[in-house]
Amino acid sequence: MKKNRKWPAFYLALIFIILYAPIFYLIFYSFNSGGTMYQFEGFTLDWYRELFADTRLLIIVLNTVIIALLSAAISTIIGVAGALAISYARKRRVKNTLLSLNNVLIVSPDVIIGASFLILFTMIGLKLGFVSVLLAHIAFSVPIVVLMVLPKIEEMSTSMIYAAMDLGASRFDVLTKVILPYITPGIFAGFFMALTYSLDDFAVTFFVTGNGFTTLSVEIYSLARRGVSLNINALSALLFLFTIILVIGYYFITKRNEKPNGMGVRQ
């Protein structure tokens, strides 16, 4: 065991390099004046300038952010209600049924979610566009919020609620002054997860977005199908920065939970 102390470090380093190489490759060439992703000719900020001059793209970014914030906020509300509903369910059967139904959208492939929502929205007669994308994003974010909030509610001791009620708190007071403050870290974690899921989603959005409305992922897809353009690189550099900020925020929020497995995505 002792003599091969080097190869584990080497292996891990290799994995890290492979994981990060594409990202830094993209960012590196975003400064390329050559206009391709293979020959670095000289340093330039032109692509960033072009990016900020492209109003169409900026509107798409704005749309994406609005959809993400709105869907995360609404799905957090529904998700918290859902988590409370599940934890209040007394019968085991009811609880398990709710939990299984909750997990359907998490394990379903995006294509199925997208296709089935497309059918649903067309059946209802909803015009594809902002509203359909928003509804879809809310729909697939709710179960994530539930899964982030539920453990927090479960670990809360019921004696706290009884104590509050003994002291004369109404049910509304119990909710707003005892339960919600206690589960706030879970709520924030759920909100951030919903936000990143929404920002990241491509497949579902691709199905339910109409002709007039696009989000960033869908736009990148159609740009990438046309070939390499360094605008996308500049965009990806900015998104990378933004993601890192989000992740750091999320990390510190879950850190406060002091649970060792606060990394999320644990079914």
Next chain:
Amino acid sequence: MRTNSRNFYLIPYVLWIALFVVAPLLLVLYYSFFDIEGHFTFENYRNFFTPVYLKMTLSSFWYAFLITLFSLLIAYPTAYLLTKTKHKQLWLLLIILPSWINLLLKAYAFLGIFGTYGAANSFLDAMGIGSRQILFTDFSFIFVSVYIFLPFMILPIYNSLDELNPTLLDASNDLGGSSWVTFKRVIFPLTLDGVKAGCQIVFIPALSLFMLTRLIAGNRVITLGTAIEQHFLVTQDWGMGSTIAVFLIIAMVIIMVLTGRRKRGIL
């Protein structure tokens, strides 16, 4: 009073379940019985069992299997070595970080890296092998897929390795087990849950990838996901698309049952 407030939490959540979980699935099933002109028919199911679709299903499973296998082979040692590092939470976060970057951007990066004049070919040139077609091959498709799914495989395996009781390893050592025997008889069986969870998280989406097949595999690889997307958005044959979706859902349920029993003890 108590039931009232419980019902109150249930309302938005159950509404969500009914509208976005149950209804879409039923609608997919319903549409699978209609042909492109809207007549009720079993034709779609008959079509699915023709060689064209069966071959596609088979190749879809084959690719998903390969992707899962390679992810597992790379992820297991990575997760194992991660648990041995100092500051393992931080390293884990760094492993997870790339998975938060938009999927499309990562795929786009590989367009540059694997392109005719890209980094991979320059590397091959420098090695004296000479450049070759990398993009739009099976290799690039599997490589990029493994790249994208790797963090999702590492996470559950890491969690189960991290929960492993170290005294069991000491016991195995004391009883004279070599490190290989310890791994085979103690570590691996006890972390099988994480492996199963990882395989489930990777295999199901791998069956339904469609943007990678278009961007990286250049339409050479057709998965179930690609076919569904094609039928829904290009040929507008929702019936056939739904039929394929029904089979994908069935496959998904089977995989979940096979890999699902995580909570009940394995032994």
